[in-house]
Amino acid sequence: MRSDILKLLEKNGKLAAEEIAIRLDLAVEKVEEVIKQLEEDEVIVNYCALVDWDKIEREMVTALIDVKVTRERGIGFDEVAKRIYKFSEVSSVFLMSGGYDLSVKVEERTMKEVALFVAEKLATIDQIQSTATHFMLKTYKKDGVVFKKGSQEDERLVISP
Amino acid sequence: MNWEEVIAPRVHQVPPSGIRKFFDLVSEVDDVISLGVGEPDFVTPWHIREASFYSLERGDTMYTSNYGLLELRKEITKNLKANYNVSYTPEEEVLVTVGVSEALDLALRALVKEGDEVILPEPCYVSYKPSTILAGGRAVKVQTSCENEFKLTAEDLERVISEQSKILILCYPNNPTGAIMERDELLEIAQVVKEHDLIVLADEIYAELTYGKEHTSFASLPGMKERTILFNGFSKAYAMTGWRIGYATAPKPIIQAMMKIHQYTMLCAPIISQKAALEALRNGRKEVDKMIDAYNQRKRVITKGLNDMGLDCFEPQGAFYAFPSIERTGLSSEEFAEMLLQEEGVVVIPGEVFGESGRGFIRCSYASSLDNIYEALTRIERFIKKI
Numbered sequence: 001m002r003s004d005i006l007k008l009l010e011k012n013g014k015l016a017a018e019e020i021a022i023r024l025d026l027a028v029e030k031v032e033e034v035i036k037q038l039e040e041d042e043v044i045v046n047y048c049a050l051v052d053w054d055k056i057e058r059e060m061v062t063a064l065i066d067v068k069v070t071r072e073r074g075i076g077f078d079e080v081a082k083r084i085y086k087f088s089e090v091s092s093v094f095l096m097s098g099g100y101d102l103s104v105k106v107e108e109r110t111m112k113e114v115a116l117f118v119a120e121k122l123a124t125i126d127q128i129q130s131t132a133t134h135f136m137l138k139t140y141k142k143d144g145v146v147f148k149k150g151s152q153e154d155e156r157l158v159i160s161p
Numbered sequence: 162m163n164w165e166e167v168i169a170p171r172v173h174q175v176p177p178s179g180i181r182k183f184f185d186l187v188s189e190v191d192d193v194i195s196l197g198v199g200e201p202d203f204v205t206p207w208h209i210r211e212a213s214f215y216s217l218e219r220g221d222t223m224y225t226s227n228y229g230l231l232e233l234r235k236e237i238t239k240n241l242k243a244n245y246n247v248s249y250t251p252e253e254e255v256l257v258t259v260g261v262s263e264a265l266d267l268a269l270r271a272l273v274k275e276g277d278e279v280i281l282p283e284p285c286y287v288s289y290k291p292s293t294i295l296a297g298g299r300a301v302k303v304q305t306s307c308e309n310e311f312k313l314t315a316e317d318l319e320r321v322i323s324e325q326s327k328i329l330i331l332c333y334p335n336n337p338t339g340a341i342m343e344r345d346e347l348l349e350i351a352q353v354v355k356e357h358d359l360i361v362l363a364d365e366i367y368a369e370l371t372y373g374k375e376h377t378s379f380a381s382l383p384g385m386k387e388r389t390i391l392f393n394g395f396s397k398a399y400a401m402t403g404w405r406i407g408y409a410t411a412p413k414p415i416i417q418a419m420m421k422i423h424q425y426t427m428l429c430a431p432i433i434s435q436k437a438a439l440e441a442l443r444n445g446r447k448e449v450d451k452m453i454d455a456y457n458q459r460k461r462v463i464t465k466g467l468n469d470m471g472l473d474c475f476e477p478q479g480a481f482y483a484f485p486s487i488e489r490t491g492l493s494s495e496e497f498a499e500m501l502l503q504e505e506g507v508v509v510i511p512g513e514v515f516g517e518s519g520r521g522f523i524r525c526s527y528a529s530s531l532d533n534i535y536e537a538l539t540r541i542e543r544f545i546k547k548i
Contacts, residue, residue, distance in 0.1 A: 023458035158187050159197040161287040
């Protein structure tokens with residue numbers, strides 16, 4: 001039941017408890033209670049909107065930076081990640097398997113600002129061995145939602161047996 | 162040329178389609194929201210569409226065996242065994258067809274002798290009666306009722322059986338009512354079927370779409386496989402209506418008889434659709450489950466909405482239709498549907514299109530987005546308050 005509620009909220013954070021109750025055939029009070037508990041346990045961390053920024057005129061660039069970390073005794077990935085995520089420019093940090101260790105997403109107004117942030121702040125952290133910066137050019141799909149102009153028409157016959 | 166005289170009397174016997182006139186009405190109304198659609202609103206899952214691109218690239222553009230690709234028949238039998246515990250031999254007891262509609266037509270043509278009676282529990286899918294007439298049979302109706310949640314009862318069935326009775330067509334989960342029949346209820350029907358030596362055409366196209374209750378295949382009941390032709394396909398569960406692909410499974414002699422007609426009329430189902438169906442059976446479970454989940458949520462929204470506004474609606478257990486009574490509005494279901502369309506732009510199908518016992522009911526398909534369902538409910542409620 002918890003994961004059913006979470007699945008619905010993950011898709012639409014504005015969904016009212018009454019609506020969830022109908023769709024999952026549960027009592028409203030029960031749904032409210034579960035959501036409250038999920039919030040308290042920080043399973044639900046935040047409610048936010050999924051925005052297609054490409055539709056808005058604004059100066060903002062997003063970069064994904066592959067970061068390789070040199071490990072030292074007593075300093076693990078968590079410590080390095082913490083030093084990185086404290087920067088307000090950084091919007092996400094993931095620990096990765098494969099060719100590099102941390103994937104860091106940075107948002108700035110210009111490419112130059114991102115480059116400066118990488119050169120001056122990120123690359124200068126002792127444990128960071130190397131960085132590779134990729135700028136994101138366009139969002140096609142995010143969190144399961146395809147970003148496109150206009151929604152597709154329902155082309156089915158209006159009536160069928 | 163006087164075509165009226167030239168055209169075969171059999172075709173004249175087929176009554177005109179009850180939904181035809183709604184097509185004309187709809188074209189005159191703007192901003193229409195349709196709960197009148199008998200097919201999924203989902204597009205065929207991407208992995209199935211993608212598999213068909215690859216298949217075309219490889220050059221799969223030829224005829225297949227009249228029976229259908231053997232690997233598809235094998236996958237079909239594997240699936241039927243796993244899901245419904247019925248065993249068929251892929252080499253001899255499966256025929257892949259152009260949808261269940263073709264398979265039903267083949268079965269009726271292969272079985273019906275002039276004057277044989279085909280028993281149709283109503284309300285039922287609109288093609289059963291015309292197909293029966295075109296095959297030279299006599300359609301005998303047996304009415305089901307809302308009190309029994311539109312299930313067929315052994316008693317009612319007994320009442321219509323005569324010397325000429327030969328075939329019983331069962332469709333559960335049911336279009337248009339959303340009714341299902343559970344194992345113990347089907348066992349009672351099986352008893353009557355055996356006693357009167359009937360053949361059952363079990364149209365189980367909505368088998369995958371049940372909500373909370375498991376589907377029982379009629380062929381899985383003791384002694385019934387030998388007298389059942391089981392129909393299923395890909396249109397509903399896999400959202401593949403336009404691919405026109407389905408199948409029938411049955412004892413060898415009847416499959417052979419059906420194949421004889423199929424080979425001279427259709428030759429085989431399109432290979433591209435057969436390849437897509439193969440992918441659907443092999444890797445489609447996850448997507449089907451997602452769609453079932455979505456239908457289930459919409460079903461709860463629409464039945465609650467209809468009941469709350471006073472249109473009594475039993476909780477459908479399968480397919481994607483709600484079948485509320487509109488009797489308390491004082492309108493006939495046809496008047497209701499027509500006025501609702503003209504005044505609020507909402508399309509629903511009057512119940513009598515599916516048979517007499519559908520009178521006083523409307524079919525509302527919830528194969529539509531939740532946004533559409535909410536909007537339709539708002540408009541229906543406004544309409545009811547006006548009348």
